[in-house]
Amino acid sequence: MDHSDILEMRSITKTFPGVKALQDVSLTVRRGEIHAICGENGAGKSTLMKVLSGVYPHGTYDGAIVFEGEEVGFGSINDSEGRGIVIIHQELALVPYLSVAENIFLGNEVRGTGPLIDWNKANSEAAQLLARVGLAENPTTHVSQLGVGKQQLIEIAKALSKQVKLLILDEPTAALNDTDSEHLLGLLRHLKEQGITSIIISHKLNEIAEIADRTTIIRDGRTIETIDMADPDATQDRIIRGMVGRDLEHRYPERTPDIGEEVLRVEDWTVHHPTQADRVVIDRASFHVRAGEVVGIAGLMGAGRTELAMSVFGRSYGRGISGRIYKNGELIHVRDVDEAIGHGLAYATEDRKRYGLNLIEDIRRNISAAGLRRLARRGWVNANEEVKVAEEYRASLNIKAPTVMAVTGKLSGGNQQKVVLAKWLYTEPDVLILDEPTRGIDVGAKYEIYTIINKMVAAGKAVVVISSELPELLGICDRVYTLAFGRITGEVPVAQATQERLMELMTIERETAKDLAS
């Protein structure tokens, strides 16, 4: 081990019953660098980090971990944290109804004299830590009042309170908007200057290119290579090739648009917040989509993208909703989700685990969940037909599972997303609203999802795609609407759209947006 290395993981092999999750994986991290780990979902990135942090204790894996020149075997997270290795998971582990300071020192409370906690000391120490991560919040604020971006920073402050030497971040920016992501990446650089080493797991290649010193690629539980990002050959294409094991010539499949009649038109759509009745979330939004067309909706987080889609989809969001919906030119009334499905609308959620799937149920019953009436006669479900339908979708959407009796909670993100799509395809919709259809899934699965979208429009369906990734919208849409502060601020044919133009429209000031909407 080189003296400049802080961590070396040597030929780590980790086996689960029936599956070899990691095979002979090696990873070397230099002191003070930002080291990115890339790989498709299920490649073994998270497993490797769980081995490192002691979630999978010493003895349940083969291989050796050398940290700061000393071979270590952690029995638990407490052990690894004791050595200064702190992992921050994708799903943040903060307690919403405790204050910032209480969260930072949770399990590590600041004692005064005797057994009591010295809250004044704790709050003042918390304030110092918050300053280090650039967060201007009162330490006594409840965490539930803060956005995801700020919560992420609190996690880092918590890590700093534990004298972190090696900080591991699992998909830290997946749920963050661009501003918050920028801030977070800036903070990592700042910490690097203070001598803190970071490992960052990310799907966002541009982010990795921007921040990482070196990148290790993992595929199918094996190390493919470690790339020095200063190397001129360290291109995104090279990383993608390493991750998927083949060249992805195009990230977006080709499609020749064949656009027909207008299918859905929404006019003057206004939605109020479900609990704060006077707060307007969507303000007089109008949009339309035609058969065979993919329409994008671009907007920053909080612009009201999901709120717009869900309120149209059977008023599943918001109160005080007004406006008109036309389907094939006729005014329709959609009062609940059941009616929306009846009118041929479908909405695939951005949060498949919370709103899209019954994770303890199998693929078959998730696929049939929304279209159950098609399988039933007088309330009786045709169970054989159900299996047949599920098998058809498993084959046509290439859902990777041994049978349709596999529980969806155990599938990878990409396969879960395909199950959600299958569920909505089975309702035979005319209009499909896809909210962040590729969030948190890997490059290969993304391509498959795009292909499915192309098949849908080729079959004459109208598709609305909501996405935070502008290249994605530009790659798959025919037309893009921009949304800011709940108002449609622009409509751009994709031929004339650039990321800069869209971003400009998405970031229009609140007052200007108001003028545009009226």
Place this chain on the structure above:
Amino acid sequence: MSTTTDVNVPSPTPPGAPRVSIGQRLQGLGGNARQYGIFGALVVIVLLFQVLTDGKLLLANNVAALFQQNAHIMVLAIGMLMVIVAGHIDLSVGSVVAFVGGVVATTMRDFDAPWLVAVLVGLALGALVGAWQGFWVAYVGIPAFIVTLAGMLVFRGLALVVVGETLAGLPSSFIRISKGSLPNVLGFLNNMDVVTLVIGALAVAAIVVSQLRARSALRKHDLHVEASGLFLAKIAMIAVGIGILTVILSFSAGGTPIVLVIVGVLVVAYSFLMGRTVFGRHIYAIGGNRAAAALSGVNTRKVDFWIFVNMGLLAGAAAVFTTARAGAAIASAGQNYELDAIAACFIGGAAVTGGIGRIAGAIVGALIMGVLNMGLSILSVDPSWQMAIKGMVLLLAVAFDLLNKRRAGTQ
């Protein structure tokens, strides 16, 4: 090292054959293993008490009594299972049983109503009580724990108002529901009631046919089926089990208890309701992920409401059984019934968080509780100790289940 290293060991899987890892095999079995486990536990407990009681447990009249004395718990467990699968709980059923029982008795005693009218009044009142609680849970959004905790007090109070202490002297035609048996219209065969034998034979035939059909349907879709040996063993065990039960019952004083037939019909009907109807699917969907179900077009409020109406209806049926068995309405009747029913569901494999559970499991859970009660009573174990033992069985059953799942590697 061994001296026989030259022996040709045949490769475990012939070349070309599809290779199934042990993990996959276990996974395929996993869904059913829990069900088998609970059946196995019932068998073990029955055998244990059969030995401890010197064979008294399985005496014909005791077996008939077992069903007569536990019919109400089985009926409540059916309703409770649906409530629990949907992610709720119902603490009020014991009080509802006492209240409805009081009204049923009053209908017959003070209004001279025929027993059938009284039963229908009881069922309707139960459903009404269920609608009342369902309204607060589904349409006002108060957690079922609170609503039914309130109901527990409200209906116990109303039971005291209606009944006073005891309303005795109910007609024998009514009492027959719980204490009577099917009439012996087909005579005897070597002292065995032929009606019972016929019912037993029909039950075995129905189960075998339905299992075979389900298996061939799975085959048709190229889905995983149990190894045929395992499948045959399962069918044989079911047939033998029902056969033994049938023969024992046919020697009992009355033959087949009426309540057993009612419970049997309810179990089959509700199993179909949960497994094969849109309503049943919606209950599992809500319990598994309420938000996702709502976004898939399930009217979650409506489903919640009807689950509680159904629970009330079944509590009404349980009230009829309880009142008929006691021959009187008692204000303190039904105490701890809610706990027995809830325990039956959890012993039978229902998930505390909702979304998982089967009617058959809950019934087996109820039978386990019933066998414990009866076995411990035959052994003249003090009722206080009986309670303590039942509590431990509940705890151990759920703990065993949890450990089993953890070992199966479901994270």
